[in-house]
Structures are given as structure tokens and as C-alpha cells.
Amino acid sequence: MLALAFLVIGLFVALNRKIRYSTWRPTHKMMGLVYLLAVGHFMTAPVVLFDRSRPSGLMLMAAAVTGVLACLYSVAGMNRRTALPFTIEAVRPLERATEVVLKPQHAMMDFLPGQFVFVEVQGKGWKEPHPFTISSAPGEQRLRVTIKVLGDWTRKVRDELQPGGAVLVRGPYGKFDSARAGNQQVWVAGGIGLTPFLSMLRAMQPGDPRQILLVYAARNERDALFLGELKTRVAELGNVSLLTRFSEQGEFADLPLIQQAWPGELGQRDYFLCGPKPMTDALRSRLRKAGVARGRLHAEAFEFR
Ligand SMILES: Cc1cc2nc3c(=O)[nH]c(=O)nc-3n(C[C@H](O)[C@H](O)[C@H](O)COP(=O)(O)OP(=O)(O)OC[C@H]3O[C@@H](n4cnc5c(N)ncnc54)[C@H](O)[C@@H]3O)c2cc1C
Numbered sequence: 001m002l003a004l005a006f007l008v009i010g011l012f013v014a015l016n017r018k019i020r021y022s023t024w025r026p027t028h029k030m031m032g033l034v035y036l037l038a039v040g041h042f043m044t045a046p047v048v049l050f051d052r053s054r055p056s057g058l059m060l061m062a063a064a065v066t067g068v069l070a071c072l073y074s075v076a077g078m079n080r081r082t083a084l085p086f087t088i089e090a091v092r093p094l095e096r097a098t099e100v101v102l103k104p105q106h107a108m109m110d111f112l113p114g115q116f117v118f119v120e121v122q123g124k125g126w127k128e129p130h131p132f133t134i135s136s137a138p139g140e141q142r143l144r145v146t147i148k149v150l151g152d153w154t155r156k157v158r159d160e161l162q163p164g165g166a167v168l169v170r171g172p173y174g175k176f177d178s179a180r181a182g183n184q185q186v187w188v189a190g191g192i193g194l195t196p197f198l199s200m201l202r203a204m205q206p207g208d209p210r211q212i213l214l215v216y217a218a219r220n221e222r223d224a225l226f227l228g229e230l231k232t233r234v235a236e237l238g239n240v241s242l243l244t245r246f247s248e249q250g251e252f253a254d255l256p257l258i259q260q261a262w263p264g265e266l267g268q269r270d271y272f273l274c275g276p277k278p279m280t281d282a283l284r285s286r287l288r289k290a291g292v293a294r295g296r297l298h299a300e301a302f303e304f305r
Contacts, residue, residue: 003038010034014305021151024305025128032075039064083120083168084109089142091161095222097192098158099135102143102167109172111138112179113199114272114300117171119145121161127153129170131304133195137202143169146225148192176300178210181270186262187214188253188283190275191223196300197274198226201233201240208239213262217245217253217275253279255286267291274300 010031013019042050043064051057073079086102100119109117111134120129130153136144149155176196178185187197194216201214214234218224224244234242243261245251253275259266271287273280280299287297 003034003041006034007031007038021305022127028305029075032071035071036068039068080120080168080170083118083170086143086167086169088161088163088165088167090163091157093158094146094225097146097148097225098154098161099144099146100157100161102145102169104141104143108141109143109169111172112177113137113203114176114178114196115172115174116196117143117145117169117173120168120170121157122166122168126156129168130154131173133174133199133300133302134172135195135198135202137199139203146192146195146198174300176272176274176298178270178272178298181272181298182268182296183210184269185210185212185272186258186269187212187272188217188258188275188280189214190217190253190279191219192225193273193275193280193300193302194225195274197272198230201230201237204233204237204240206237208237210239212240213243213258214240215243215245215253215258215261217247217251217279220246220248253283255283255290267293267296270296270298272298272300274302277301277303 010027013024013027043061050060052061084107085105087105088100089103090099090101092099092101111117114133116131116133118129118131120126132145132147134143135146136142147154147157149158178187178200187200189197197214214230216224216227216230221227221244224246227244230242234240241261243257245253245257266287267290269292271283271292273283280301284297284299288294
């Protein structure tokens with residue numbers, strides 16, 4: 001009963017968006033202990049309630065053992081052992097964002113364009129690790145992340161982060177991989193959601209067989225980070241067309257726009273969406289209604305919980 005009560009409280013805290021991430025995180029970790037309590041309880045339950053010799057009992061036990069191991073691995077911080085040390089080489093201020101360039105202290109990390117890492121700045125006051133998509137391309141000798149100012153931590157990055165500092169980087173994670181999709185692709189980036197596409201474009205070689213429409217939605221031209229680089233890259237590559245939308249001018253990244261910019265069968269293409277959740281959710285559901293198969297829709301959410 002105690003474990004159940006804690007689980008309900010934990011769920012409430014997780015679903016209540018008004019509770020700050022930094023408050024939610026320790027309560028989320030506590031849920032690991034609650035889970036252990038619950039597993040311990042049913043493992044010791046009498047056979048009449050939980051028969052360990054039946055297939056269902058064995059499956060439950062296997063799930064519980066996997067869960068307990070995963071819980072201990074994460075709560076005890078063992079996942080941090082795989083972190084690689086980097087040095088901050090440059091901190092570049094951008095419009096309401098910061099580009100941070102990281103130099104590996106030993107080996108460079110292998111990753112795919114579209115993947116993200118956890119960045120943990122070493123030093124007092126930097127608190128927990130934060131996830132960021134890698135915006136550089138694999139093969140570069142530096143790791144670049146572009147960080148939009150959204151709250152306390154990201155503001156501190158812009159105001160206080162200095163070259164020369166140490167950073168632990170854990171990852172890479174994620175499966176936002178356009179290289180394994182079909183040859184007709186629509187990429188939709190909203191604001192800072194451009195970062196995975198930046199990495200993809202930086203990695204792309206001329207002669208790439210894919211035909212890509214990149215729709216980049218931002219508040220205005222000043223807010224559209226890396227627009228100059230995007231235009232140059234698109235001109236070099238030849239297989240990518242770029243369409244910008246500025247919300248201050250009443251322009252949005254919506255389905256009629258995509259259809260107008262690239263007429264043809266919507267269901268034959270793969271869609272990669274990254275940006276504010278209301279934007280990606282709306283596009284996703286319109287594309288589903290237009291008959292696009294679930295497997296062709298790939299969305300990256302920039303939030304946990
Ligand atoms: C897979 C993934 C990739 C991301 N890639 C980028 C990127 O390339 N560029 C970029 O600018 N942002 C990216 N983000 C978002 C970025 O992690 C948050 O904006 C940042 O952590 C906010 O921190 P804050 O304390 O300044 O803001 P807060 O105001 O405290 O938080 C804003 C929101 O960010 C989330 N958040 C806060 N702290 C953390 C944390 N430690 N770990 C996870 N989420 C947190 C919460 O959902 C919160 O509601 C990504 C997020 C995810 C999950």
C-alpha cells in the first residue's frame with residue numbers, strides 16, 4: 001500500500017507540468033526505491049497469489065529482475081561511468097542561444113547525425129546533466145551543441161560558461177536517423193529543433209541520392225540560427241531545398257505549405273519533425289489523417305517526462 005501510494009504521488013508530480021524539472025528529478029529517482037519495495041513485496045508473496053512455476057510467474061520474475069538491474073544501474077549512477085571527458089574550447093553567443101564547442105580530452109565520440117548527448121559541466125553550481133542534440137557532423141574532431149536559452153541552466157551557459165572548463169559527455173542516444181529512411185524526405189524544424197538537421201546537413205556528401213525538403217520555422221529571420229550556413233550548404237548539395245517560415249509574419253510550417261512546395265503523393269515520403277511539441281503533434285496528426293503510415297513519421301521531442 002505504501003509503495004502504491006508513493007507511485008501515485010510520483011505519477012502526479014511527473015504529469016504536473018507546473019512542477020519544475022529540477023524538483024521532479026529527485027522524486028523520479030525516489031521512484032526507483034519505491035519500485036524495489038514493490039518488487040520485494042510481490043516476490044515474497046505466498047504461492048497462491050504469485051505462482052513462480054507458471055509461465056506468467058516466470059515472465060513476471062524475468063521482468064522484475066531486468067527492472068531491478070536497470071533501476072540499480074541508473075539510481076547508483078553507474079551509467080555515468082561511460083561519460084567521456086571534454087574541454088570547452090569555445091562558447092559562441094548567438095541570438096538567444098549559445099554554441100558550445102567541445103574538444104575531446106582522449107578519444108572522440110562515435111555518433112550518428114540526429115543523436116543527442118547528456119552534457120554535465122564540472123564545477124560548483126552546475127547541477128544535473130542536460131540533454132542536447134549534437135549539431136556537428138560525425139568525423140569532425142570537435143563536438144558542437146547549440147543551446148537555446150530556456151531557463152536557469154541554459155541562461156547560465158550563456159552568461160557564465162568559459163572556455164577551458166571541463167565537461168563530461170554521456171551518450172550518444174536516440175534514433176532520429178534520416179540516413180536509414182527512404183529517398184524522399186521532408187524535414188520540419190521549429191526553432192532550436194534545427195540542431196539534428198544541422199548535423200545531418202553537415203554530414204551529407206554531394207551526390208546523396210535523397211531528395212529533401214527542409215522547412216525551417218522560426219520567429220523571425222534574426223532568430224533563425226545558422227540560416228546563412230544552411231543556404232550555402234543547400235546550394236552546395238543540390239538535393240535539398242530550403243523553405244523558411246517566420247511566425248511574426250503569420251507564416252507557419254503546415255501541411256498545405258508542404259503540399260504546395262512539393263506536390264505529389266504524401267504517403268511516399270518520410271517525415272522528420274523536430275520542434276515545439278504543439279507543432280510536431282499537429283503536423284503528425286494531419287499527416288496521419290492524410291494517410292501517411294506511422295512508420296514514415298519520425299519525431300524528436302526535446303523534453304523528458
Ligand atoms: C533529446 C533532447 C535533445 C535536446 N536537444 C537540444 C538542443 O539541441 N538544443 C537546445 O537548446 N535544447 C535541447 N534540448 C532541450 C534542453 O535539454 C532543455 O532546454 C534544457 O535542459 C533546459 O534547461 P534549463 O534548466 O535552462 O530550463 P528549465 O526552464 O529548467 O527547463 C525547461 C524544460 O527543459 C527540460 N529540462 C530541464 N532540465 C533538464 C534536464 N536536466 N534534463 C532534461 N530535460 C531538462 C524540462 O522539460 C523543462 O520543462 C533537448 C532535449 C532533449 C530531451
